[in-house]
Amino acid sequence: MNDSSDDEFDDYSAMELWLHDLSIDSATRVAGALMIFVGSLLGAILGVALISADVGEILSGQLDSSDGVANVNGIVSTALEDNTTGGDPVEGVRVSVLDFDDLEIGHDITDSGGRFSVEDVPRRSSTLLVDHPGNVTVRILLVPGDHAQISVTLTPGDGLYEYDMTGESHLGESVLIGTTIAGLTLLAGLAGMVGGLEAYRGDHYRRTWWLSFFGLWSRGMLxxxxxxxxxxxxxxxxxxDQFTDYTED
Known part of the structure; x- marks a missing residue:
């Protein structure tokens, strides 16, 4: 019997013999189970972190829920003319944020790139006012923090151009998407952890494989x-072959 067993491995290379030894060693399965569990645990931790994080801060980098204020950021540029000229950033434009009674609660002056940032504005219905000599005055109704970037176009002339951005915010949808992704990340991590436990027990190979596959989507530490x-x-x-329910197809 021993001679027959030895003949079976006569044609095996050193690598094949090493892999065969690993395949029958229970430590290989246990080590694999541990790696699956740890990798999935990292993903579950990421899911918990995403759920517990301040979603508004993640989305815009501006909202501070502790005191109900936000920044109003944007850029001021000239209007396009015949699709050939214009669209250039404008420096030195005063941008103001007004409250419900048209009282100024913050302002900024655009830099060389036309960018402005009015900081720590209360998160309630406000008006962004851009009044620049020789151009149409622009009034934008908004809620600070609902928009990461506001684009203002200066058009030569007189008069007033007013529009409402209070109904254009997709922050709610973004929060829902972010929360859903966080929840799925956590569930994927938990599934992978169960897969690691299944691998340790060595009872169900297919179940172990699929649970571990779902654990991949938890993206622990990227x-x-x-x-x-x-x-x-x-x-x-x-x-x-160490799994009790495994059979060759």
Whole structure:
């Protein structure tokens, strides 16, 4: 019997013999299970961090929910003329934010790139006023913090151009999407952790593989978590014969 067993491995290379030894060693499966669990745990931690974070701050980098204020950022440029000239940033334009009673609550002067930032404005219905000599006055109704960037176009002439941006905010939808992604990240991480436990028990190979696959989408530390999971999946695949329900197709 021993001679027959030895003959079976006569044609194996050193690498094949090493892989065979790994495949029958329970430590290979346990190590793979640990890597899957750790990689998925990193993803679950990311999901928790995303859920507990201040979503408004993530989306705009401006909103401070602790005191109900936000920044109003944007750029002022000239109007296009015949699609050939214009569209240039305008420096030195005074941009003001007015409250409900048209009292100024903040202002800024555009820089050489036409950019402005009115900081720490209360998050309630306000008016952005751009009144520059020789150009149509622009009044924009908005809620500070609902828009990451506001573009203002200066048009030569007299008069007033007013429009309402209070109904154009997609912040609510963005918050919903961000929360959904955070929830899915957490669920993927938990699925991968269960996959790691399944690999450790060595009962269900297919279940282990699919749970670990879902764990890849948890994206723990961007690439480190998925790398751990992939390595763990490779090790459990190598030790697949150790699973009680595994059969060759």
């Amino acid at each position: 690439f480190l978590g998925p790398l751990f999971i992939l390595l763990g999946m490779g090790m459990t695949h190598l030790a697949r």
